[in-house]
Amino acid sequence: MSHEKYQSCIKACYDCATECDHCATACLKEENVKAMARCIELDMYCAEICRLAASFMAKGEEYAARVCSLCAEICEDCGRECGMHDHDHCKKCSEACYRCAEECRKMAA
Numbered sequence: 001m002s003h004e005k006y007q008s009c010i011k012a013c014y015d016c017a018t019e020c021d022h023c024a025t026a027c028l029k030e031e032n033v034k035a036m037a038r039c040i041e042l043d044m045y046c047a048e049i050c051r052l053a054a055s056f057m058a059k060g061e062e063y064a065a066r067v068c069s070l071c072a073e074i075c076e077d078c079g080r081e082c083g084m085h086d087h088d089h090c091k092k093c094s095e096a097c098y099r100c101a102e103e104c105r106k107m108a109a
Helices: 002-028 033-059 064-083 088-108
Strands: none
Touching (some): 002 033, 002 088, 033 064, 033 088, 064 088
């Protein structure tokens, strides 16, 4: 099956989506939620596009590369934003975003 060659990228996408969901939820519990607004917003976008990219890769190649290219871009933005915060959940999310961006760029190449 064609999706098997994308397993590394699919896993990175699902791992990233999970970290983004956790980060967004944890950010909502921070003392200064308003300061975390952009982080929360990007976490939500990133989690959604990661799940979409994984789904497209599982279905086939027709549009997967284009979706993965956009996913990489959003993951980079989310990783950069999360990396600006000192919370552990943001740091872990940032790492997952950068890993996913790297995998998606490889897939889309």
